[in-house]
Amino acid sequence: MPLDIAVIGTGHVGLITAGTLARVGHTVIGVDDDKGKIESLRAGRMPFFEAGLTELVTQEIASGRLRFTEDITEAVAKAEVAFICVGTPGRPTGEPNMLAVEGVATALGRAAIHDMVVVEKSTVPVQTADRIRAVLARTSPHAFHVASNPEFLREGRAVEDSLHPDRILVGADNAWAHGIMRRLYEPMIEAGARYFATDVSTAELAKHACNAFLALKISFANGLARVCEASGADVVDVADIMGSDPRIGRDFLDAGLGWGGSCFPKDLAAFRAQSERLGYRFGLLDEVVKINDEALTSTFNKIREALWNLEGKRVVLLGLAFKPGTDDVRESPALRLAQMLLDGGAIVLGVDPQAGPAAAARVEGLEVVDDAYAAADGADCLVVCTEWPVFATLDLVRLKGILTVPILVDGRNLFDATAAREAGFSYFPTGRPALP
Numbered sequence: 496m497p498l499d500i501a502v503i504g505t506g507h508v509g510l511i512t513a514g515t516l517a518r519v520g521h522t523v524i525g526v527d528d529d530k531g532k533i534e535s536l537r538a539g540r541m542p543f544f545e546a547g548l549t550e551l552v553t554q555e556i557a558s559g560r561l562r563f564t565e566d567i568t569e570a571v572a573k574a575e576v577a578f579i580c581v582g583t584p585g586r587p588t589g590e591p592n593m594l595a596v597e598g599v600a601t602a603l604g605r606a607a608i609h610d611m612v613v614v615e616k617s618t619v620p621v622q623t624a625d626r627i628r629a630v631l632a633r634t635s636p637h638a639f640h641v642a643s644n645p646e647f648l649r650e651g652r653a654v655e656d657s658l659h660p661d662r663i664l665v666g667a668d669n670a671w672a673h674g675i676m677r678r679l680y681e682p683m684i685e686a687g688a689r690y691f692a693t694d695v696s697t698a699e700l701a702k703h704a705c706n707a708f709l710a711l712k713i714s715f716a717n718g719l720a721r722v723c724e725a726s727g728a729d730v731v732d733v734a735d736i737m738g739s740d741p742r743i744g745r746d747f748l749d750a751g752l753g754w755g756g757s758c759f760p761k762d763l764a765a766f767r768a769q770s771e772r773l774g775y776r777f778g779l780l781d782e783v784v785k786i787n788d789e790a791l792t793s794t795f796n797k798i799r800e801a802l803w804n805l806e807g808k809r810v811v812l813l814g815l816a817f818k819p820g821t822d823d824v825r826e827s828p829a830l831r832l833a834q835m836l837l838d839g840g841a842i843v844l845g846v847d848p849q850a851g852p853a854a855a856a857r858v859e860g861l862e863v864v865d866d867a868y869a870a871a872d873g874a875d876c877l878v879v880c881t882e883w884p885v886f887a888t889l890d891l892v893r894l895k896g897i898l899t900v901p902i903l904v905d906g907r908n909l910f911d912a913t914a915a916r917e918a919g920f921s922y923f924p925t926g927r928p929a930l931p
């Protein structure tokens with residue numbers, strides 16, 4: 496039976512959650528205090544790029560199951576479930592800033608006119624539910640059941656991941672809330688999603704544990720890459736061999752410029768800070784972050800070594816987004832590299848199928864160019880920062896012809912070494928033998 500749902504916050508997580516729950520038949524109201532954003536959404540304009548999102552949202556608005564408002568009171572009037580999907584940006588200490596979550600809990604408490612399930616969807620530190628529960632108890636006479644329902648969406652594939660999840664995680668502290676949450680996801684469970692019903696703290700912690708472990712796998716591959724470079728071994732082959740063991744798995748063993756984005760850096764910092772607050776110094780996580788920084792420095796050093804002096808050299812970055820398939824440049828290794836090169840006196844040009852405008856707005860001095868060949872004309876070095884498939888189809892012979900110096904630093908092991916060599920490049924991959 497369909498439920499009435501309010502989704503507070505229409506960022507990446509909130510908007511996709513709202514669209515997905517409407518798609519499976521529930522009645523959903525998305526809430527945001529940004530008036531301009533609400534007007535754009537009503538008109539079918541998305542605040543960010545995500546494959547399939549415009550179609551999902553516009554179709555569900557047309558179906559009558561999804562609408563948007565700025566008014567939280569209107570949104571919760573009928574809602575049986577309210578999702579908290581607001582941002583938790585990192586503080587300099589690593590702890591997330593939970594002001595927006597507290598604000599929503601207060602607003603929900605004041606606006607509610609009946610009992611409901613309040614769901615943490617934003618990634619939050621373990622024990623946040625206790626805080627939310629306390630705020631709700633202070634601000635409302637109604638009974639609230641706080642549930643944790645972390646998402647496992649990958650940017651760029653978030654709509655697909657959300658519509659067809661392989662697992663759903665729900666933490667709640669009583670059977671009634673568990674019953675409501677199960678009803679909410681029944682269509683996905685019937686379609687084969689694995690459903691984990693647990694307590695709230697376990698669900699909160701599991702989300703941080705998943706992201707920390709994925710980041711750890713990548714850092715392991717990046718540490719290996721340094722040893723491979725020093726010994727002449729090939730990190731891609733090592734990762735393939737490791738990955739063929741089902742106990743290890745091949746995913747997230749791609750060495751490169753390191754991990755970025757809106758999740759891993761923030762979640763790692765939050766997890767470290769929360770573990771420490773709880774009395775455990777999770778030193779392994781410090782190493783994971785350190786190796787990630789070294790992956791970037793290593794690529795920077797390769798460029799500097801190949802160019803001799805950076806001052807006045809034209810360096811083209813292929814890819815600016817933190818990964819392919821998105822226009823998101825938050826904590827993008829490409830932008831950190833751009834800044835290091837600019838600080839070193841280089842002229843830095845960037846090419847990206849989606850993230851050009853966002854990158855230009857963040858890095859002063861970065862020159863964004865639409866076309867890779869135009870950017871490469873007269874340049875001294877090409878650096879692959881994001882493995883967009885379209886870059887793999889670039890004509891290396893043509894590029895070699897227009898570069899002043901044919902240096903290719905492959906921060907994502909996108910190109911075939913032999914093809915790069917045959918085209919006449921000095922080729923510097925990551926964790927694989929260089930062909931200078």
Ligand code: UGA
Nearest residue numbers: 646647648649650713747748749753754755756758817818
């Ligand atoms: C990540 C998780 O993969 C999702 O499961 C999770 O739901 C999400 O965070 C979140 O917490 O919201 P996402 O940040 O979209 O998803 O990106 P990933 O695909 O995980 O990539 C993260 C970073 O790791 C990227 O910079 C990517 O280039 C890098 N990466 C990934 C590597 O350097 N090597 C790899 O082998 C894989």
